[in-house]
Amino acid sequence: MNLASHLTVSRLSARQVYERARQCRLFVCDLDGTLLDKYGRIDRETLSAVQQLQGQGVSLVLATGRMDRSARVFWRQLNLHTPIISCNGAMIRMPGSEELLYSQPLPAEALQALAGYLDAQQIDVLIYDAAQVFYRRGSQRIRFFERYNIQARSCGMPEVPTCTYTSLTDLLLAHAEPFYKLFAAYLTPEQETYLRAMSTEKQGLSAQASALRSLDIMASGQSKGEGLLKVAELLQIDPARTAAAGDQENDIAMFKVAGLSICMKNGTDPARQAADVIWEDHAAAGIGRGIQQYFIKR
Template sequence: MIKYKWCVCDMDGTLLNSDNVISKDNEVALKKLQKMGVEVIIASGRLDLMVKTYIKQLNLKGPVISCNGGLVRNIETGEVLYSKVMDKIAVKEVTTYCNNSEIEFIIYTADLVYSTKNNRVGKRYADRNKILLQDEQIPIKYIDDKVMANINDIDAFKVLLVCEKHEDIILLQKHFSKYDNLTVVSSATGLLDIMASDISKGKALEILSKKSNVSLDEIMVFGDNYNDIEMFKCAGMPIAMENAVEDVKLAAKYITKSNNESGIAYAINNYILKE
């Protein structure tokens, strides 16, 4: 009898390989857990509306932790289980700074993604929309002068800064970390996530576990980057990908194979099911 009730998976660099695909091995292993009564939950820096394809592939029915914990929403009913939007003045200051400094960015809201036209992440989402079914497409609106003029009308869960050089991200992280009302964390090379204060995947997982009466000791988590560390600190079984940053590996109980080697499946079959 397996002792875990939840299997929580980060997306990029963890559940998804470098082609943004859930491998067959990962799919089979996660569905095996589901048959054993384990609920699979996605915990992503992305908005939940951006992972509909993967939700459908894994036949998920419950909550999704998105925007690094800024929004927790039931994917079947649409019920918001937890949310915390950014301070509107802070959103304006961050986006104005980026605009003036020619830094590309994306704003995540409950039902829409605002993106500058030239950034690589926004372009990837737009290109992906071309091959997705209509109900799986990412709702994107491009940022122009009108959007900037009405920025105070936007309820943002996250602002994602996109830079070509990670050195620029490090400088931006230092700059915005001075704000008491913001949480600032790098989620991948060249990306900086900015959310409301006291937001993390770990905090969201704690809130969700209390609501659902699931002990944190009964939760396994998979991740690879800095925005996964708080989740690793609170879960009973934190497992890092081989491609994870060193700080994530240090917080893990196991280190599995990389995201390009179906590391989640390897860990499930070789660590979890053999406990």
């Protein structure tokens, strides 16, 4: 068997990747740009590989910057029985239950401080509570959720509720429920620099990129890496026996704590540099092929 056939770059030898994969009991996987193809779907090769992986007793957990309600179609397609790490670790919840296994909302005071700038700049901002997505009137980014809701309807799954706002400042004052993530889209370099400067531990905020020209803003200390550790503890799995796959800045935190870290070939340079191994592009079923090559026992 050619162990290196699906490795493009690696800090580990193919044999080391193989050995760590065989020790794995928990595979934590990002969605967009990783598990999903360029059309936002799970290809047949990847679906088959994940099913075989679970058949070997390895748990798969989805870890995403999305809210969990916009990942449930894929959770059901994969026949998962594990919680979803969502909002970059700020929420962990089992689909079908409204009980949050873990949650850390955005601090209200720091959020209000950002809102004036976001309103003045008319930045395309989505903000998530535990149940729905709020979007600025005229938002282009809300189309992401509209496309997901089409998928959900076709599968007989619940849609993600959406609600428009005109002023983020007014929304924050009027809305009683806590928010868990703010997504700022189509940023200029100057806007991104400002938002990163305003999203520090001192302000109680954290900013990470999950897509080009965008920022995810959560409460300080929230990350997919912390989410991985919490789920590993819940499932009583040693973090050394976990694998994590992703493609963006917001995946790096879980690369740092997993026993094996995997970045896709289409990943950003920082994510690629932080990973143990780089697998093929998500558009070429990189996750499915990598799982087949290294995780599936023959």
